Amino acid sequence: ETGVTQTPRHLVMGMTNKKSLKCEQHLGHNAMYWYKQSAKKPLELMFVYSLEERVENNSVPSRFSPECPNSSHLFLHLHTLQPEDSALYLCASSQATNRRVATNEKLFFGSGTQLSVL
Amino acid sequence: AQKITQTQPGMFVQEKEAVTLDCTYDTSDQSYGLFWYKQPSSGEMIFLIYQGSYDEQNATEGRYSLNFQKARKSANLVISASQLGDSAMYFCAMSAHQGGKLIFGQGTELSVKP
Numbered sequence: 001e002t003g004v005t006q007t008p009r010h011l012v013m014g015m016t017n018k019k020s021l022k023c024e025q026h027l028g029h030n031a032m033y034w035y036k037q038s039a040k041k042p043l044e045l046m047f048v049y050s051l052e053e054r055v056e057n058n059s060v061p062s063r064f065s066p067e068c069p070n071s072s073h074l075f076l077h078l079h080t081l082q083p084e085d086s087a088l089y090l091c092a093s094s095q096a097t098n099r100r101v102a103t104n105e106k107l108f109f110g111s112g113t114q115l116s117v118l
Numbered sequence: 119a120q121k122i123t124q125t126q127p128g129m130f131v132q133e134k135e136a137v138t139l140d141c142t143y144d145t146s147d148q149s150y151g152l153f154w155y156k157q158p159s160s161g162e163m164i165f166l167i168y169q170g171s172y173d174e175q176n177a178t179e180g181r182y183s184l185n186f187q188k189a190r191k192s193a194n195l196v197i198s199a200s201q202l203g204d205s206a207m208y209f210c211a212m213s214a215h216q217g218g219k220l221i222f223g224q225g226t227e228l229s230v231k232p
Contacts, residue, residue, distance in 0.1 A: 088161060104168060104213075109164075111162040
């Protein structure tokens with residue numbers, strides 16, 4: 001059982017569809033993240049949840065809606081996406097204390113969901 | 119503003135030789151962390167090594183070492199005795215202000231030749 005599991009691995013959706021990405025971590029961490037990795041661009045932080053509370057929303061369009069029901073699960077709900085949203089979406093987790101993550105805490109990543117929007 | 123720069127889009131190295139991947143950073147914070155991650159074709163980002171801004175010794179993890187030059191704001195990754203399985207994308211990243219919110223560079227694609 002890997003530390004951070006993401007499903008599905010691949011997703012193709014039309015611009016009018018609604019879908020969800022799922023992330024589950026088995027590391028006992030209490031902070032979870034969504035990152036977007038587009039071709040030819042650095043990874044971009046989208047959302048941060050610490051102790052199940054959203055602590056960061058990095059100017060992400062409202063067509064992306066995160067949900068963190070507990071410290072082990074993180075979802076990214078997608079609706080009316082655009083073709084430029086096609087990318088690899090990576091989930092990560094780490095340990096936080098009092099909603100703060102220390103600068104030396106490493107992130108553990110899943111394998112990502114490769115999303116294609118047609 | 120914080121920034122990570124990796125100037126080598128692609129690198130080739132012969133198997134069993136050492137290779138250095140460059141990384142420079144920019145931050146006004148005194149306390150920060152520098153990370154290197156490896157991303158094979160499977161997509162997963164794998165943590166390799168960490169260096170804290172106050173660490174006086176260069177970090178080492180097995181065949182990986184981090185050449186930290188604080189005055190030059192560089193944090194180069196050195197891989198010794200390259201193996202075919204080292205072929206992957208390598209990302210340098212920095213955490214500042216608050217950990218967890220990593221800022222990544224563009225990445226370097228390393229190819230190890232037999």
